Amino acid sequence: MTGDYQELVDEISALLGAPATLENRDFGLVAFGAHDSDDDTAMDPVRTRSILTRRSTPAVRAWFEGFGITRATGPVRIPAAPEAGVFRDRVCLPVRHRGVVLGYVWLLDTDPGPTDEQLTAAMEVAARIGALLADEARAGADLSREFGAVLAAGPGRQHDTAVAALREALGQDAEGLHAVVCVTPWGADDTPSVRGVASAAALATVSAPGAAGPVSLAALIRLRSADRLDPATSAADRLRTSAGPGATGGIAAPRRGLDALPVSWREAVASARAARAETRLGPVARWSAIGPYRLLTALPGTGSDPADPAVASLLTPLHKELAHTAEVFLDCAGQASRTAGELGIHRQTLYYRLSRIEQITGLDLGDGEDRLLLHMALKGARL
Numbered sequence: 001m002t003g004d005y006q007e008l009v010d011e012i013s014a015l016l017g018a019p020a021t022l023e024n025r026d027f028g029l030v031a032f033g034a035h036d037s038d039d040d041t042a043m044d045p046v047r048t049r050s051i052l053t054r055r056s057t058p059a060v061r062a063w064f065e066g067f068g069i070t071r072a073t074g075p076v077r078i079p080a081a082p083e084a085g086v087f088r089d090r091v092c093l094p095v096r097h098r099g100v101v102l103g104y105v106w107l108l109d110t111d112p113g114p115t116d117e118q119l120t121a122a123m124e125v126a127a128r129i130g131a132l133l134a135d136e137a138r139a140g141a142d143l144s145r146e147f148g149a150v151l152a153a154g155p156g157r158q159h160d161t162a163v164a165a166l167r168e169a170l171g172q173d174a175e176g177l178h179a180v181v182c183v184t185p186w187g188a189d190d191t192p193s194v195r196g197v198a199s200a201a202a203l204a205t206v207s208a209p210g211a212a213g214p215v216s217l218a219a220l221i222r223l224r225s226a227d228r229l230d231p232a233t234s235a236a237d238r239l240r241t242s243a244g245p246g247a248t249g250g251i252a253a254p255r256r257g258l259d260a261l262p263v264s265w266r267e268a269v270a271s272a273r274a275a276r277a278e279t280r281l282g283p284v285a286r287w288s289a290i291g292p293y294r295l296l297t298a299l300p301g302t303g304s305d306p307a308d309p310a311v312a313s314l315l316t317p318l319h320k321e322l323a324h325t326a327e328v329f330l331d332c333a334g335q336a337s338r339t340a341g342e343l344g345i346h347r348q349t350l351y352y353r354l355s356r357i358e359q360i361t362g363l364d365l366g367d368g369e370d371r372l373l374l375h376m377a378l379k380g381a382r383l
Contacts, residue, residue, distance in 0.1 A: 005031040016114045021106040027061045075119045097130035148204035177223045179232040180252040182268035185214035187244030199231035226254040236284040248275035249284035270297035277382035311377035325353045330375040
């Protein structure tokens with residue numbers, strides 16, 4: 001699996017002189033060619049939705065399938081239907097491998113449209129796409145077990161054995177650039193197919209240590225550049241819709257190869273936890289953006305053990321407003337004017353609350369170590 005769908009779609013676009021879009025057989029967007037921004041008709045509502053949400057609606061899918069594209073072995077011309085949001089005629093190139101349809105290449109038809117010779121050449125490229133999709137499907141059927149084994153393995157020989165098995169299954173993709181994604185809690189009944197998640201090399205469900213921990217979904221996402229995490233973000237957003245309400249996503253730092261997958265998984269889990277704790281980070285957070293939570297999530301027992309005795313009373317429902325005041329004060333680096341502005345209160349009210357916080361906790365908010373303890377306890381409580 002080389003993951004060069006974009007290059008093949010661009011090749012078809014160049015052959016036919018029109019922007020092409022590749023979707024898998026579930027109508028999930030895989031890749032699309034650039035279009036002329038001056039041509040307003042090139043982006044009808046169906047095409048726009050497909051690109052922006054990376055998926056077509058069930059109604060659109062049923063409408064297109066009504067033209068026999070699931071059975072077709074050659075190009076299918078589909079007329080415009082403004083009432084369905086389809087304002088332009090289309091050409092569909094079925095992507096097949098060994099007789100099985102695996103996806104579709106879509107083009108907006110023109111007048112005059114592509115010649116038979118051009119369409120024949122484009123179908124040859126579509127066949128190459130089909131071979132790639134078939135390879136990906138075969139690998140994905142096995143990689144859930146192999147990928148999950150790497151994430152669950154202990155250090156040493158167990159880890160090395162699991163990584164070797166995953167490396168063999170991935171082939172040349174194994175040494176490529178990846179980002180690990182965590183979606184938690186995973187409320188779906190099973191692991192989705194990699195075919196439904198663009199750029200996914202492997203997916204696996206992972207149980208947290210301890211019977212009470214939530215089940216999470218892990219995804220290994222191919223990247224073209226360490227500076228472009230868009231494929232990982234799109235995958236996390238796509239998977240969250242299947243996970244159920246309240247699910248958050250986390251994205252680890254990008255890395256090459258597989259040896260550091262356990263580290264990447266810890267980063268992805270930490271980022272998802274941070275997204276859940278801080279709404280400003282979520283619903284999908286990147287490891288590079290979670291700040292102090294990179295340290296807090298690594299502390300043993302964070303979020304499960306009782307709070308530090310000095311802070312425990314402040315964290316009760318009775319003192320919820322004071323706890324919020326303390327957190328905002330510390331987030332504002334102890335600057336009273338900024339804190340009062342953030343809270344929308346008078347500075348004298350702030351000073352009164354701060355004195356109450358000191359009385360309840362026994363901490364001195366003018367002392368750096370006491371501030372650090374209080375700030376860590378408040379952030380840790382969010383986890």
